[in-house]
Amino acid sequence: MNFKKRDVISIKDFSREEIEYILKYAKKMVPYATGEKHTDILKEKILASLFFEPSTRTRLSFESAMHRLGGRIIGFADPSGTSQKKGESLADTIRMADSYSDVIVIRHPQEGAARLAAEFAEAPVLNAGDGAGQHPTQCLLDLFTIFMEKKKIKGNNIVLLGDLKYGRTVHSLAYALALFKADLTFVSPETLKMPKEVINECREFGVEPNSTSNLEKAIKEADVLYVTRIQRERFPDAEEYNRVVGTYKVDNNLLKQAKQDLIVMHPLPRVVEIDPEVDSTPHAVYFKQAFNGVPVRMALLSLILGGKKL
């Protein structure tokens, strides 16, 4: 299995065996991610962190991951101070960053931007989210959370809830969960159903997802409830947004009907879809999930940059 110098653009770039390897390696990274143990396996390595749109959590966790491995970071979190503002193409910005760094992390509002960056960079490129496109490290940390909390991925009944039409994370996650042959249930308002092509991809792995708008029914059998925000910014029509926002709310009353060991996940930020009263229950793992971005990104950076094994 060779990860050295590889680009990470889409979760589809990885086989199931490779994902399993990353998850196991990420587990080893946990004590380093918490600061309990120390390492400098990426000493002398430089990460270029190019955030063309804001994403505090992803950026900070990548930067934390690099620091925890002893590496250094250059880059920007606001493109208004860069040559893009002067009309420079993304390709040129990437060529420039490539000459200053060993690995490039890019977040960009346009879909396919990371793939384009990988074409112009010699250094490996990690996609930290491209518009409504791919966000593979989010997908890996979601899988890692299920793996850590449930000890396995296959055999779990996983309910994906919320905006399944525009939600970037749930498309990649559904694909990856089907790759692991998890049981899938999609719960959404009628107008925000999972796109057909995602369902077809699941079928290609022999997984037939259930689709429903009835959360009360779906939650009874669930081992994992993955909640997503209904994203105002993805809606072409404000009226359509107003019609569906607040359709589902996960609160303690709903969770009374769930299995005791159900875990509730959310890629965050949340708005109204999970009541804060859920935070203090054993079901809530979303903050742990956010932390898991650090060991997962540490594992990827280490594998891609060929850091010494821990």
Added chain:
Amino acid sequence: MKELKVTPIKDGTVIDHITPGNAVKVLRILKIPESTTSVVSVAINVIGKKGKKDIVKIENRELDPKELDKIALIAPKATINIIRDYEVVKKHKVELPDEVIGIAKCSNPTCISNAREPVQSRFQVICKDPPRIRCYYCEREPEDIADRII
């Protein structure tokens, strides 16, 4: 006596076995009539041995590989006949390559391939018949390929 609905041509190309109803799309992607002053004949819903088909005959023009790829995208069963002095000198079926570059535009307005970047559009062919293509950059599949051809 057999009636000829479309007269033979001396030199040029006959595109046969076009999916019925798609002849006009073929004309559009070959930029006809703007790109030619030659005689062009079109037959729609012709009854052939295997059912209905469309036919396009273009005098004094042979198609380049890029044009053939475009035709394969909308008429995957089309046959290309090169005619010289009323004889068919070459006959072959169109065949889609595994990847098509620079012949269609991504339907996603926020795809990076539609931005001002030094790259050509690029699609992976995920099914040849019926043709289905996926953008290499944003991974979206355009629904109506014919409308996306440049």
